[in-house]
Amino acid sequence: MNLSEQLSMTARKNRHKTAYIFQDKETSYMELDVAVTKFASRLQQLGYKKGDHIALVVSNSPYFIIGLYGALRMGAVVIPINPLYTSHEMSYILRNGDVKGIITMDVLLEKFEVIQDQLPDVKYYISCESEDDLSLANSPLSSKMKSLSQMVAEGSLEFKDPGTDDEDTAIILYTSGTTGKPKGAMLSHQNIYSNAKDVADYLTINAEDRVIAALPMFHVFCLTVALNAPLMNGGTVLIMPKFSPQEVFRLTQNHNATVFAGVPTMYNYLLQSADNHQDYFTGIRLCISGGAAMPVSLLKNFEQTFNVKVSEGYGLSEASPVTCFNPLDRPPKSGSIGRSIVNVDNKVVDELGQEVPPGEAGELIVRGPNVMKGYYKLGEETAAALKDGWLHTGDMARMDDEGYFYIVDRKKDMILVGGYNVYPREVEETLYDHPGIAEAAVVGTPHPETGESVLAFVVAKDTELNEPDLLAFCKGHLAKYKVPSKISFLDELPKNTTGKILRKNLREQIEQ
Template sequence: MNLTEQLSITAKENPHKTAYVFQDKETSYMELEESVTKFASRLQELGYKKGDHIALVVGNSPYYVIALYGALRMGAVIIPINPLYTAHEMSYILKNGDVKAVITMDVLLEKFEAIADQVPSVKHYISCESGANISLDESPLSAKLKSFTQLIQEGNLEFDAPQMSDEDTAIILYTSGTTGKPKGAMLSHKNIYSNAKDTADYLTISGEDRVIAALPMFHVFCLTVSLNAPLMNGGTVLIMPKFSPQEVFKIATDHKATIFAGVPTMYNYLLQSAEGNSSAFAGIRLCISGGAAMPVALLGQFEKAFNAIISEGYGLSEASPVTCFNPLDQPRKPGSIGKSIINVENKVVDEFGEEVEAGEVGELAVRGPNVMKGYYKLEEETALALRDGWLHTGDMARMDDEGYFYIVDRKKDMILVGGYNVYPREVEEVLYEHPSIAEAAVIGTPHPETGESVLSFVVTKDPSLNDDILMEFCKMHLAKYKVPSKIEFMDELPKNTTGKILRKNLRNKVEQ
């Protein structure tokens, strides 16, 4: 079984059920199924074959859903790319990923025009209309351009899909690693189908659920939790073109949303906009957080303001991505990423790969049907990540006596102060406890005596707050070697498109 086969089954069983809502327009499962089949048939007629690599550079929209499922049905390997990437960043992925076709928005064509000569392997650029009335005839790419809408109109419902095995590669996700070039994690049909199903089962996502897709669809968190998991069971996806607190409140109210998934930064923005909107989440039965550690103080404040429950989980691209979630039928532990989801095993290991005792810190390792095949064209990196059947995540964690896991920090983010380990998250948690702190991030910086020292960046709600007051607050709650040597105040912390705080950018700021 794979995602597109499951879509066909759902469409046959519930043809008139709403699959997704976009800009208040509802689309049924049968309408989605027919568009997917027509798009798949036209890709095949254009000469694309099973195993060909197709880049998907589209924002949250029906285009994304139809293109993803249609290309997968045809047997293509999808490479999602962040539409905000520069032409240079896209060029690397297109070349390294051996891409033969690009599906993108008409407003992004200029980026591809700039790099077309560098990627001669791309046969077609399939353009999705943005409503900006862009003339494709004048584009230097016009000879290779195809209209997405026209392809679907010309498609054939009598399409015969190629035979696909569970182990065939379905998606290659280029991870945004903090060092070096991005690596392409190869996910099989089994990987993405099993993780969508196991996540849906663990979080009891059903056909009655209406899930807000506010996270970017090119990111695997949204792909699995907000898109594939609800479609797996006949639920409805409420597609947001981009995140906005007021739009979230409006969609939640107007379309009777039951589930919201986001990263901690989104919850912070929603909390800052809570006044007058606290009832908007009255119908939300579950809030899901992932992508980065949720500060415990933020979790408590949000739940109190909205009378909602947040289930924090954990995942990574190489695991399709979900490995843990706080269970819904057992006590939830704030600060914990929860327990292993169905069919997935997690353990904490030392540098030799041996499991450590409960309570001890080590590297989190994962095993299950969701774990990637490997990195595309990178055998050495694959061998380092996949050892003895376990994916080594690079995240430092501990497990308590009841099987709940806690992420301590990224292995590479750990700060070594005079021989003592300092985990940035521990310091950040203390900073978030101060009532005047809106955002906080901690990095290590070289120090002539201790090797490294702790440097904090904060965004404050109170302009009168200064570093002396905050430093005293830290000294009350942290051992001396964990106290920041310096605190910098910023108007906003740098973030990626999913809202994750970019420590790399903060390090670069310090080095300049």
């Protein structure tokens, strides 16, 4: 069984039930399934075959769902990419991921026009229409351009099933690594199907639920918890193009939402906007938090204000992503990421791989049907991450005597900005690309709204180099959330006797 087959089964049982609501328009399961099949058949007609890689660079919309499920149905490997990425950031993923087709919004096509010469293997750019009603006739990509809506209209229900196996790669999620370039985590059909099913079962997401998809769909948290899980059991997805507290309140009131999933920053914004909106959440039975640790005070204030339970969990791209959630049949433990979900094992080990006693800190490792096949074209990195069937997360954790896990430290030096992972090495390499920079180091610092922000310390070759110019350079090469909030110029960076930059000393400078 895979996600595409499950969608067809649900559509046959619930022809007229609402699969999703977008801009107050309802679409039934049968309408969705027909669109998926027609899109899949049209991809085949264009020459795409099982195993071809197709990038999905689409914001939250029905286009994302049709693009994802349609490409999976015809056996393609889908590579979701953040639409906020610059051309520079997308170029590496598209080239490394051997992409042959790109599904994207018409307003983003300019980004691909800049790098089209670097992508000779891309046969077609499949455009999703926005409200801007853009004329694309003069686009340099026009000869390779197709309309997703037109493809669905022209597609056939006489679809040839490619015979997808459970172990075939379904999705490659590119996740930034501490060593520099993003790594593509290969998730099989079994990986993503099992995690969606197990999450839905653990959180009792059912056909009566209406789940708000406010998180970006390209992110695996939303992909599994707010999209695949409800569609798995015949629920309804309430699609938000962009998060806003007022829109969340409107959806809960007008469309009877029952489940909300978000990162702590979203909960903070909702709490700050709570005036006279508390009653709007009366129908919400469950709130799900992930992506970063939620401050205990925020969790308690939110639950008291809106009279709703918040279940914190834990996951990572390499695990499709969920491994832990706080159980729903008892009060959650403050500060805990919860217990292992069904069919997934978590344990804490020392440097020798031996399990440590409850209360003792060590590395969190994970095993289950949700764990990735490996990193695309990276054998050594795969061997380092997967050992004896266990995924080594790199996160330090402890477990109490009731099986609840607590993250005590994050992957070394990682910065969490509004729930997004930012790895210093990636920002540093961008800074090093500037001809006026001799040295660079990046650290995170607490931020009241985004959780953390990025701070950069540089040693300049050119005394005339200034912060505004360097920030402008970063904005041209990095997504907005990765751009440093401040850049400090130093005569030299603190180092140890081996020449290693001492980030701890830089953090101490911030705190002084």
